[in-house]
Amino acid sequence: MDTRVNGAPSPAPDAPGLSAADHLRDRLGLTGTKVACGSGVCGACTILVDGAPTASCLLPADHLAGRSVTTVEGLDGAHPAQRALAAHDGLQCGYCTPGFAVEASVFVDAWRAEHGDTRPGRGEIADALAGHLCRCGAYEGIFSAVAAACAGEFDTEPDQAPPRADAPAKVTGSARFSADFAPPGTWEGVIVRSTVPHARVLKVSVDPGPGGAAPPLVDLLGEDRVVRYVGQPIAAVAAPTRAAARELAGAVRVDLEPLPAVTDPEAARAPGAPVLYPTKEERAAAPTYGEAPTPAAPWNGNVRGPGVLLGF
Ligand code: FES
Ligand code: FES
Known part of the structure; x- marks a missing residue:
């Protein structure tokens, strides 16, 4: 049986040791599939294999042979889950977004087939998206987007532009990040x-x-x-x-x-528990949550919207 990717026949992966994510990104140029953790934890690399959400970073590429594969590009930006994620601002940097969009597309379709155009509860959405992490913390927008898509509110393109100018590119996987470029000679x-x-x-x-x-x-x-x-x-x-x-x-x-x-808080509070930074000097020099030196200029919040980009 032929391998099909986003509805079109595709060469069967032939490089042993390659992951499905590497095959899709490096061989087929489908860089909408992101690799973040590379170890099956974050969901950024989610694709559909014969309709089932699958972490492509863990899947050997040769397992795609003879299967029907859908990546975020294959959703064409027309799935209600994608429109809703953009409209509800369910993203920030957008690196996790293709994985959320692919997984949410399956959940939204299944929910509507079983329950009609109704809103799932927060717990049901959380269960469906449990395999996904958003480091930017755009969860509130993601929850409301998925609920609205399930309720049938995004079956057509909304009249209003999304609050974030780059949202359409990020929910469709067409936004290109630095990891999506490999100029000749890149190591x-x-x-x-x-x-x-x-x-x-x-x-x-x-x-x-x-x-x-x-x-x-x-x-x-x-x-x-x-x-x-x-x-x-x-x-x-x-x-x-x-x-x-x-x-x-x-x-x-x-x-x-x-x-x-x-490895648990009770043991960490017990008398005699090991101390990570025993001296005052070590504590002062310990890394902070910011992971980087304090920026020289104040940060004035996230800049969003076409008006801001155009300088209005
Ligand atoms: S990159 Fe595959 S699960 Fe994180
Ligand atoms: S939008 Fe940045 S990780 Fe989710």
Whole structure:
């Protein structure tokens, strides 16, 4: 049986080791499918495989052979869920939006088929979208958008422009982010992360490549050489291709000395619990929630709407 992508015949994926997301983005140019976590947690890469929402970052590309695949581009921007997300401002940066739109399209269709044009409860929407994370926190708009689409309020194009000028491009997957461009000569980077919650890192190393050259390895640890959560960046590597960069990351050796850790709030409050930043100086130097130095200029809020863009 032929592989079909967005209704058209498509070459069967033939590169072993490639994910479905990589195949769609890199081979077919369908960059509306985003990869954020790359590990099945965030839902940004959701596509439909034979109509079922699927995390394409975890799916081997050859599993698409003979299947019918729909990406956000295949919804054509005409699905009520897409119109509603734009109209209800259910997005900010828009990186998670294609995944939400694809998943919501299935939920909205199924809900209306079973319940008619009625509003689901918040819990039902939350259950349907449980596999999706929006780091910008646009959840209120997403909830109200999905409810309105289920109620049949977006079966036609709304008269009013959406509050955010770039919303149509973001709900259709046509908005292009920096990760969607790869000029010739671009290298791929991979972050090596901590697999333990608390440890002192003694050494980070990688064997020399062919010819004895040291592969590019950037140490990302602070002066105290301590990791304090699973997933904390330890080092970065880069290579001309994604596969080579991943292979290099897999070859990085991290020697560490485990430190005591707690994984629940009760244990963290117990007397004698391990302290992440024991001294006043360490606490003062600890990273803040902002993840970056204080900007030099004040931030005046999110700028939105065509009037603002045109300087009115
Ligand atoms: S990128 Fe696939 S689930 Fe996050
Ligand atoms: S809109 Fe930015 S992550 Fe959801």
